[in-house]
Amino acid sequence: MTPLLRSVRMRLTLWHAAVLTVIVCAFSAGIFFFVRVRLFDDLDAHLGRDLATIEATYREAPTELSEAESRAGIKLFEVTERNGVLYRTEEWAQRGLDRSVRSDSATTSSWRSPDGQTYRVLVAPYPTHRISLAADETALHRTLWTLGVILALGIPCAMALAIAGGWFLAGRVLAPVGAMAERARRITADSLGERLPIENPDDEFGGLATVFNETLARLQDSFERLRRFTADASHELRTPLTAMRSVGEVALHDSLDPAAYRDVIGSMLEEVERLTALVESLLTLTRVDSRRTQLAREVVDLGTIAANATEHLRVLADEKEQTLRVEADDAVSVECDPALLRQGVVNLVDNAIKYTQRNGNIRVAVRMLRSGEAAIEVKDDGPGIARIHHERIFERFYRVDSGRSRSDGGLGLGLAIARSTVEANGGRIEVESEEGRGSVFRILLPSRS
């Protein structure tokens, strides 16, 4: 395609003109043939009336036929009887029309004389005689020719007008697209707050702009979250780095005995472990979210996964003298990546153990819901979570109590990882909790049925 044809405006215009041309051509052809038929009908009717006059004259007084020529002005006819021509007008003879009559049956037809003239010839046989008469078609053909010329000149003019009009209209209709493109071109990662103008939200372009704006809003939101995440991650990395640095600098400054040095190095190595764990968690999260790891798809019993994950952490609950029970309905099977899902469940149970007081109760229940979803619930009677935190609790690095973060609050990634693993398996995760009344974390997965 040439560049010009690639523009929607041009294509719209050409389509418009082409369709209009076809319509005008068809319409013109219709008119032409209609007029032609009508003109011939008129001529034939005229010939019929003349025939009646001649016939009446023949019946009353065959010798008076010249009267029909002179008084009625019928210039082209002849009347023949069995034994020869009874009457023939002068012009009939002059124009050689006797050669136009080639049969004795009743016909009305066009005849072209040797000198190029066309005549409408009517032949009417009667038992005793035959009347033939003719009319010159020249005037009729001239009329048709004029009509043809008018139409032939009119169609290109109409086409030119259609193209011009189409170009103008298409330009007007497409103007908002140009404006939108112009605005969209200026939007970058730094100006995601800008929106496209919407002239009329109900028309197609308004709809397009609305959808585009919604996409922009989502993009802006994820950019915002990414920015916050990067800032949070940097902060989390900075904390152990600071600890390592100050511990190292102080130790270097003083002369210590070997045991004290060992202690300093051990302390630094602890921070290294923390950094390693943080980086590993972030990598896990990134991989699960970007679906870089191929998900295994296996049909597994949810009860087995829950029991397995719980047993894994039982020593932690034992240590805090908490009761940790698993209650599973029989045969709740889902299709998922078992290792990934297990990690999510482990994180939820670990959280419950961590935040529930000594001697508390934790219950892991696996049930088939009436909605047809399979659910794993991790319920504790710990301190609960205030409602304002519910929405953000699954975000990375979000901590309910920012003060207790480092010593026993972990990395702040456990619930984020749990959510990612569940969502990667096509499920969702929710929290139900009130302050002082414990919490329920629920994993919901589409069941296999």
Place this chain on the structure above:
Amino acid sequence: MRILVVEDEPKVANALSGGLTAERYDVRVASTGEEAFFLVNEDSFDLVLLDLMLPRRDGLEILAALRKRGVHTPVLILTAKDTVEDRVQGLDSGADDYLVKPFAFPELLARVRALLRRGRTEQPLKLRHDDLEMDLVTRKVARGAQVLELTGKEYEILEYLMRHQGRVVSREMLAHDVWQVSARATPLDNVIDVTIARLRRKVDDTSAKKLIRTIRGVGFVLGGEMR
């Protein structure tokens, strides 16, 4: 035992060289792929530690070239890339083992020993350290005359520590070899610490001589003196 360390980052190369020399290995360091290729052809080594991201020639390229020339020296890959595909690619190129950076030095030593020991494993029926005795057939553990009641995981950890007695065992090694978890999820560290604490109560609480020690920031060790 001669070990070739192929590593372009001088700090890491020095640390590896120092740590391995202290374990009485004979260590040579190559900082580029070409140098490594030259040294392997020139000299004979019992093991190669190969960093994957080398200047100019990629570690995997070197490895493939060596294997093509019929060099069968065991190769342990050290790398920061740890996706499953990376591992598979490394092992496909002819590596014998794969260790992800940052690694714990005790784990590196354990892998090195395993690779060097390959082909001549002895299967003892009993493990013994000081007055602690473990019967691998009956799974009975006793300290002196006192029989110890251990849970499954406690038994496995103790067996692991006894097999590596005198050497430091890191949390990564326990996660990998006892719990069989390759990607380290954070909760596991707590589980390991708690299980070790319980094991220690059973093994050491009744005796004056403490056998299991924690090396801060590194891991755990059964017996042995710190160097």
